Amino acid sequence: MPRKLVECVPNVSEGRDKEAVAVMAEAIRSVPNVFLLDVQSDPDHHRSVFTFVGEPEAVAEAVFRLFEAALPRIDLRHHRGEHPRMGAVDVVPLVPVRGVKMADCVELAKKVGAEIWRRFHVPVYLYGEAATRPERADLSEIRKGEFEGFFEKIKDPQWAPDFGDPVVHPTAGVTAVGAREFLIAFNVNLGTSDLRVAKEIAKAVRFSSGGLRYVKALGMELKERGIVQVSMNLTNFRKTPLPRVLELVRREAARFGVPVVGTEIVGLIPEEALVQVAEYYLQLEKFSPAQVLERRIEEALGGA
Amino acid sequence: MPRKLVECVPNVSEGRDKEAVAVMAEAIRSVPNVFLLDVQSDPDHHRSVFTFVGEPEAVAEAVFRLFEAALPRIDLRHHRGEHPRMGAVDVVPLVPVRGVKMADCVELAKKVGAEIWRRFHVPVYLYGEAATRPERADLSEIRKGEFEGFFEKIKDPQWAPDFGDPVVHPTAGVTAVGAREFLIAFNVNLGTSDLRVAKEIAKAVRFSSGGLRYVKALGMELKERGIVQVSMNLTNFRKTPLPRVLELVRREAARFGVPVVGTEIVGLIPEEALVQVAEYYLQLEKFSPAQVLERRIEEALGGA
Numbered sequence: 009m010p011r012k013l014v015e016c017v018p019n020v021s022e023g024r025d026k027e028a029v030a031v032m033a034e035a036i037r038s039v040p041n042v043f044l045l046d047v048q049s050d051p052d053h054h055r056s057v058f059t060f061v062g063e064p065e066a067v068a069e070a071v072f073r074l075f076e077a078a079l080p081r082i083d084l085r086h087h088r089g090e091h092p093r094m095g096a097v098d099v100v101p102l103v104p105v106r107g108v109k110m111a112d113c114v115e116l117a118k119k120v121g122a123e124i125w126r127r128f129h130v131p132v133y134l135y136g137e138a139a140t141r142p143e144r145a146d147l148s149e150i151r152k153g154e155f156e157g158f159f160e161k162i163k164d165p166q167w168a169p170d171f172g173d174p175v176v177h178p179t180a181g182v183t184a185v186g187a188r189e190f191l192i193a194f195n196v197n198l199g200t201s202d203l204r205v206a207k208e209i210a211k212a213v214r215f216s217s218g219g220l221r222y223v224k225a226l227g228m229e230l231k232e233r234g235i236v237q238v239s240m241n242l243t244n245f246r247k248t249p250l251p252r253v254l255e256l257v258r259r260e261a262a263r264f265g266v267p268v269v270g271t272e273i274v275g276l277i278p279e280e281a282l283v284q285v286a287e288y289y290l291q292l293e294k295f296s297p298a299q300v301l302e303r304r305i306e307e308a309l310g311g312a
Numbered sequence: 313m314p315r316k317l318v319e320c321v322p323n324v325s326e327g328r329d330k331e332a333v334a335v336m337a338e339a340i341r342s343v344p345n346v347f348l349l350d351v352q353s354d355p356d357h358h359r360s361v362f363t364f365v366g367e368p369e370a371v372a373e374a375v376f377r378l379f380e381a382a383l384p385r386i387d388l389r390h391h392r393g394e395h396p397r398m399g400a401v402d403v404v405p406l407v408p409v410r411g412v413k414m415a416d417c418v419e420l421a422k423k424v425g426a427e428i429w430r431r432f433h434v435p436v437y438l439y440g441e442a443a444t445r446p447e448r449a450d451l452s453e454i455r456k457g458e459f460e461g462f463f464e465k466i467k468d469p470q471w472a473p474d475f476g477d478p479v480v481h482p483t484a485g486v487t488a489v490g491a492r493e494f495l496i497a498f499n500v501n502l503g504t505s506d507l508r509v510a511k512e513i514a515k516a517v518r519f520s521s522g523g524l525r526y527v528k529a530l531g532m533e534l535k536e537r538g539i540v541q542v543s544m545n546l547t548n549f550r551k552t553p554l555p556r557v558l559e560l561v562r563r564e565a566a567r568f569g570v571p572v573v574g575t576e577i578v579g580l581i582p583e584e585a586l587v588q589v590a591e592y593y594l595q596l597e598k599f600s601p602a603q604v605l606e607r608r609i610e611e612a613l614g615g616a
Contacts, residue, residue, distance in 0.1 A: 013609070015605075043609060043612035043613060044612070045608050045609065045612055061609055061612075105605065106606075190605075197597070250594070251593070251594070254594060268595060269595070270595050270596070270597040271594050271595050271596055271597065272596065272597050272598065272599070273594075273596065273599060273603060275603065276603055276604070276605045276608060277603055277604060277605065278604075278605045278606070279583065279586075279604055279605065279606045282583075282586045282587060282589075282590050282604065283586060285586075285589060285590045285593065285594060286586050286589045286590070288593075289555070289589065289592075289593040290554070290555075290558060290575050290577075290589060291572060291573070291574050291575050292574070292575055292576065292577065293501070293574040293575065293576050294576065295576070295577060299577060299579065299580055299581055300580070300581060300582075300583055300586065301319075301409065301494075301580045301581065301582045301583065302410075302582070302583045302606075304349050304580060305317070305347060305349065305365055308347035308348070308349055308365075309347060
């Protein structure tokens with residue numbers, strides 16, 4: 009396994025033409041030492057999400073090849089889907105996974121952003137941890153107005169792109185490139201059918217209404233099972249650890265006399281988060297991730 | 313990383329001559345795709361422990377090369393140490409780590425055992441999960457009498473070797489080859505200086521005095537910190553999971569009004585055990601180890 013690993017999760021505005029999506033996937037895969045882990049297309053959203061990892065340089069190259077494949081195949085003038093979008097390649101998040109710091113991903117976002125403008129004449133906005141202004145940290149703020157509105161929005165000096173002239177690409181719009189932490193989708197199932205309980209707990213734990221800083225949460229029904237769920241995104245598990253979130257949910261549920269009956273992790277979780285869970289609940293003193301057998305084996309393989 | 317991974321932890325009766333130990337380590341390392349993770353020598357025990365991993369075939373070859381290196385360098389007729397021993401290469405445990413079942417390691421132990429007799433004329437006893445009789449499951453039962461006593465013991469039909477004639481190798485004795493689960497060394501620190509509390513808890517949780525089946529436990533003092541510790545070996549974390557052991561210790565400690573102030577994992581822990589801890593405390597439903605990001609990346613690497 010490479011020593012330095014960045015995850016990249018670009019979203020493109022094509023979720024219906026399977027052949028086009030396959031060409032884009034192949035473009036990413038064509039870069040040596042880039043590993044495409046997942047492709048999800050949503051026809052209703054008319055949008056696809058690629059998940060790939062690699063060393064920083066290789067990831068940058070894969071982003072450029074994705075642009076090469078996507079731009080001739082997507083024309084936003086004829087694009088209608090449920091998901092808001094402003095670019096053919098709408099957003100390019102870079103996530104530090106291993107041997108790489110957030111600052112490295114911010115640096116990479118800047119390099120990639122500058123190059124996207126240079127090569128493809130698509131204006132670029134830096135967002136997330138790479139944002140150059142507070143109001144650009146939040147992707148949805150940047151995206152307001154979408155493709156159609158950007159022809160005006162881009163002329164406002166407050167919304168001048170970070171890279172490129174204030175000229176929207178006629179078919180590919182504009183792109184947001186940013187750095188963020190790994191996102192963990194974590195759901196907690198509750199032993200009640202009362203949706204209000206899930207909604208109240210979601211309100212208590214999420215950032216937007218006074219809860220934990222890196223938690224987004226919604227209350228939902230699981231109708232088939234006759235129970236409710238607090239559905240969460242943990243946007244920075246290093247600073248707001250998963251076990252702390254669960255224990256806070258558990259305490260809030262206890263106020264209603266409701267037990268936690270189960271949880272689920274949707275998609276992927278980094279080994280570091282598992283180590284964090286073990287450290288928390290086992291009360292581990294001085295545990296090092298190098299004590300994980302597989303990590304040690306990797307190190308031995310790397311040194312071979 | 314290889315798909316199939318066996319860990320091997322041979323103990324040899326040499327813990328003082330650093331050069332001899334280095335030659336043995338090099339013999340293991342010389343096998344392609346074998347990864348030596350650790351070497352520990354104890355001069356008082358006059359014994360060294362090598363930890364290495366690899367695919368089953370490669371691990372077998374490394375064991376043979378270890379014998380080639382060890383036999384000319386160890387003469388048990390002149391060996392005195394604190395640790396009981398019956399062979400120059402005293403014991404060869406094989407541990408399933410990944411993509412390999414216990415039955416595969418039992419098979420491997422038999423293959424390796426037969427070959428040790430054929431090549432080196434050292435009689436071999438199968439132990440642990442590979443044992444051919446109940447009394448041979450426990451290594452210490454086999455080792456009773458040690459090297460010096462084996463010249464008589466081996467003539468007893470009950471103690472006929474599994475491989476080889478009943479003739480002790482004149483300088484290298486006999487060897488035990490077996491299969492066992494990965495061993496986790498797990499210590500729980502208690503908020504008291506009263507050693508009796510640690511001893512009582514150890515007695516409650518360990519197999520030998522009525523506790524959990526795959527737990528060995530001792531009460532010890534941590535004098536520098538003024539506290540006591542329950543020091544444990546978990547000999548089968550799949551069947552007696554680490555979180556269950558900790559929670560039982562915690563309950564027993566509560567009887568004395570004593571809190572768990574911390575824990576430690578000594579040495580290595582497999583990723584699977586971390587997943588187990590997360591599943592237990594997070595109450596995870598349907599979690600798959602394939603959801604660990606690094607595992608997914610490995611799979612992608614393997615498929616590349």
